Amino acid sequence: xxxxxxxxxxxxxxxxxxxxxxxxALAEVSLSLAAGTFTAVMGPSGSGKSTLLQCAAGLxxxxxxxxxxxxxxxxxxxxxxxxxxxxxxxFVFQQFNLLPALTVLQNVTLPVRLxxxxxxxxxxxxxxxxxxxxxxxxHRPQELSGGQQQRVAIARALVTSPSxxxxxxxxxxxxxxxxRAVLKLFQQSVRVYGQTLVLVTHDPIAAAHADxxxxxxxxxxxxxxxxxxxxxxxERLTHLGEDLxxxxx
Amino acid sequence: MFVLALSSLxxxxxxxxxxxxxxxxxxxxxxxxxxxxxxxxGPGVDPVSEEVLAIMGGVVGGWSLLLVVFAVASTTxxxxxxxxxxxxxxxxxxxxxGQLTWMILAEVLVLALVAVVPAVPLGMLxxxxxxGLLQDSxxxxxxxxxAFGPVALxxxxxxxxxxxxxxxxxxxxxxxxxxVTESLLNAAAPRAxxxxxxxxxxxxxxxxxxxxxxxxxxxxRGTGFQAQQYAxxxxxxxxxxxxxxxxxxxxxxxxxxxxxxxxxxxQNLRSRSAPLAxxxxxxxxxxxxxxxxxxxxxxxxxxxxxxxxGADQHIIETLNYVVTGMIALFLCIMLINTLVASTAERxxxxxxxxxxxxxxxxxxxxxxxxxLAITVAGTVLGTVASLVTILPFAYARTGTWTPDLDPGTxxxxxxxxxxxxxxxxxxxxRRSLSVPTTAAVTV
Numbered sequence: 001x002x003x004x005x006x007x008x009x010x011x012x013x014x015x016x017x018x019x020x021x022x023x024x025a026l027a028e029v030s031l032s033l034a035a036g037t038f039t040a041v042m043g044p045s046g047s048g049k050s051t052l053l054q055c056a057a058g059l060x061x062x063x064x065x066x067x068x069x070x071x072x073x074x075x076x077x078x079x080x081x082x083x084x085x086x087x088x089x090x091f092v093f094q095q096f097n098l099l100p101a102l103t104v105l106q107n108v109t110l111p112v113r114l115x116x117x118x119x120x121x122x123x124x125x126x127x128x129x130x131x132x133x134x135x136x137x138x139h140r141p142q143e144l145s146g147g148q149q150q151r152v153a154i155a156r157a158l159v160t161s162p163s164x165x166x167x168x169x170x171x172x173x174x175x176x177x178x179x180r181a182v183l184k185l186f187q188q189s190v191r192v193y194g195q196t197l198v199l200v201t202h203d204p205i206a207a208a209h210a211d212x213x214x215x216x217x218x219x220x221x222x223x224x225x226x227x228x229x230x231x232x233x234x235e236r237l238t239h240l241g242e243d244l245x246x247x248x249x
Numbered sequence: 250m251f252v253l254a255l256s257s258l259x260x261x262x263x264x265x266x267x268x269x270x271x272x273x274x275x276x277x278x279x280x281x282x283x284x285x286x287x288x289x290x291g292p293g294v295d296p297v298s299e300e301v302l303a304i305m306g307g308v309v310g311g312w313s314l315l316l317v318v319f320a321v322a323s324t325t326x327x328x329x330x331x332x333x334x335x336x337x338x339x340x341x342x343x344x345x346x347g348q349l350t351w352m353i354l355a356e357v358l359v360l361a362l363v364a365v366v367p368a369v370p371l372g373m374l375x376x377x378x379x380x381g382l383l384q385d386s387x388x389x390x391x392x393x394x395x396a397f398g399p400v401a402l403x404x405x406x407x408x409x410x411x412x413x414x415x416x417x418x419x420x421x422x423x424x425x426x427x428x429v430t431e432s433l434l435n436a437a438a439p440r441a442x443x444x445x446x447x448x449x450x451x452x453x454x455x456x457x458x459x460x461x462x463x464x465x466x467x468x469x470r471g472t473g474f475q476a477q478q479y480a481x482x483x484x485x486x487x488x489x490x491x492x493x494x495x496x497x498x499x500x501x502x503x504x505x506x507x508x509x510x511x512x513x514x515x516q517n518l519r520s521r522s523a524p525l526a527x528x529x530x531x532x533x534x535x536x537x538x539x540x541x542x543x544x545x546x547x548x549x550x551x552x553x554x555x556x557x558x559g560a561d562q563h564i565i566e567t568l569n570y571v572v573t574g575m576i577a578l579f580l581c582i583m584l585i586n587t588l589v590a591s592t593a594e595r596x597x598x599x600x601x602x603x604x605x606x607x608x609x610x611x612x613x614x615x616x617x618x619x620x621l622a623i624t625v626a627g628t629v630l631g632t633v634a635s636l637v638t639i640l641p642f643a644y645a646r647t648g649t650w651t652p653d654l655d656p657g658t659x660x661x662x663x664x665x666x667x668x669x670x671x672x673x674x675x676x677x678x679r680r681s682l683s684v685p686t687t688a689a690v691t692v
Contacts, residue, residue, distance in 0.1 A: 054687050059604075059685075059686055059687045060685070060687060078608075078609060079608045079609060079610060082603060082606065082607070082608045082609075083608065085606065086605075086606025091604055093604075093690065095690065097601045097604060097690050098601075099598070099601055099602065099605070100520070101513075101516045101517055101519075101520035101521060102513070102516055106512075106516065107605075110509075110513075110602075110605045110606070110607075111605050111606035113508075113509035113512070114509055114602075114605065114606045114607045114608075114611060115606060116508070116509070156605065160606075
């Protein structure tokens with residue numbers, strides 16, 4: 001393990017259900033992502049990409065295997081995990097998950113304040129400027145467009161400068177233009193600010209914004225593409241679909 | 250729409266259990282007192298017993314009726330509020346206001362009918378027990394048989410149905426008329442508004458309370474225990490008046506300190522005022538009516554100590570205790586009801602806090618702070634309401650505005666309310682927190 005490794009999964013396995021109703025969501029996944037990289041995880045529905053993200057982010061406990069974020073193993077009680085997550089992990093979801101009762105500024109600073117830390121006004125202003133919402137601080141989420149809400153969520157993820165940000169279909173609920181703005185923002189945060197980002201998506205255009213793409217099928221990593229283009233990603237995905245169809249899945 | 254209404258009933262267990270309990274217990278309470286009137290109207294009842302039964306069933310029954318109307322209306326309103334998002338989505342899918350009103354109404358009707366049926370045996374049983382108590386204490390002739398007839402049934406079914414349907418119609422009218430975008434916006438954070446209707450009703454109840462208080466110190470002065478007929482209802486009216494203003498009160502509750510959890514709670518008091526106001530209401534009524542009635546009776550007992558106690562006075566005393574007990578029980582269930590329903594709705598919100606980095610402990614602290622705010626507010630308001638009965642009665646009965654009261658009853662009532670509020674809210678929140686975060690935010 002090197003100092004620049006942001007995320008490592010060692011033989012992570014996740015089985016849902018018990019007895020006859022067992023579903024293997026992740027068969028056995030090992031991977032290592034360096035700090036400052038932008039990785040997309042792709043695969044057909046049910047391939048286990050969301051489960052992978054949840055296990056890697058410490059939201060779900062793997063059935064077997066170990067997960068390391070910034071060199072530290074994710075383990076311990078739910079409260080310990082929460083404390084670790086709010087320092088080292090950021091989230092962006094398809095459904096924004098902003099608190100409707102709080103303003104934009106309150107939503108963005110919530111993780112810092114929940115951690116009992118002083119809010120660094122400069123850092124917050126910098127992040128909000130970066131996402132282009134410096135003038136919307138007192139608005140409530142429901143007064144913003146979907147694209148703006150997602151940018152608030154991104155600002156909330158960026159503000160703690162986490163070791164990894166996990167984004168689960170972040171452009172799924174957005175129109176093309178807002179989606180592109182969000183993806184550019186991700187790229188910028190990686191290239192300019194050295195953020196580490198894991199993006200789960202089913203959209204080849206979104207995946208093409210990443211430095212590399214991991215392909216997942218049946219709970220296993222089945223392919224890797226560096227410097228992807230949307231066409232190359234789409235082609236891989238189609239083959240993946242054919243392979244699966246050939247196996248009768 | 251009717252099928253949709255039924256499937257909605259199945260999917261929103263917590264809120265509908267709350268609605269069901271309010272209707273069921275409310276109907277049973279009204280039926281209990283109604284059956285005493287039925288009994289009084291029956292054949293072979295001597296005039297004294299008839300009067301006792303009529304007072305108990307008519308006067309006291311009348312007051313409990315008012316409470317039931319209020320409780321049922323508030324639970325129904327909360328239920329409709331909580332479905333704001335679903336209503337907004339249906340609207341955006343093309344449901345007309347007429348269809349939505351019918352859907353909401355159909356749910357309430359089904360719920361009311363289902364609740365009223367099992368209320369009949371409970372009302373019968375409670376009515377018979379109450380009659381037995383009155384007979385044991387010799388206030389009603391021993392040979393009188395309990396009757397459960399048209400008054401019990403008519404009032405019980407009529408009152409619960411009318412108040413539920415009325416409240417549903419009023420709330421539904423507002424819910425279905427707002428524009429889709431606006432209602433999606435409201436759906437995100439349910440805010441209670443101080444409507445003109447609420448203000449009008451509130452002022453009306455205040456006027457009624459003041460009227461009763463003035464009657465107590467003027468007409469009631471020197472009439473001994475009979476001043477209770479005026480003083481007894483002043484706290485109920487005043488408490489209901491205060492409850493009408495609950496949304497505005499909740500939004501302005503001061504809550505100093507407590508760091509980030511305190512800051513978030515202050516936001517919640519402002520933006521989640523609808524469910525919090527609904528929880529404040531039973532606390533105000535419980536403290537107001539319970540404390541007011543019990544101290545009124547204790548003042549009366551003290552004033553008549555050493556003097557012969559008349560039959561009527563004895564009846565009134567029993568009656569005060571019975572009524573306080575029943576109303577207290579009803580309000581406790583209302584409180585638990587409202588808290589469980591409004592906390593269970595927050596599974597997703599709690600999960601969002603946890604994803605933003607809140608520990609379960611921080612979420613529970615937030616719920617505890619909200620409970621603290623409404624308990625303190627409810628206690629202060631309830632105390633004011635109880636004084637509207639206690640002070641005028643003290644003056645009318647003992648000649649002083651500053652009676653010397655034993656604080657035990659008061660402390661017990663406040664302590665009980667606090668324990669009930671905290672325990673219910675925290676236990677429900679803990680259950681909501683046990684849902685995995687990822688499952689809770691994707692629902």
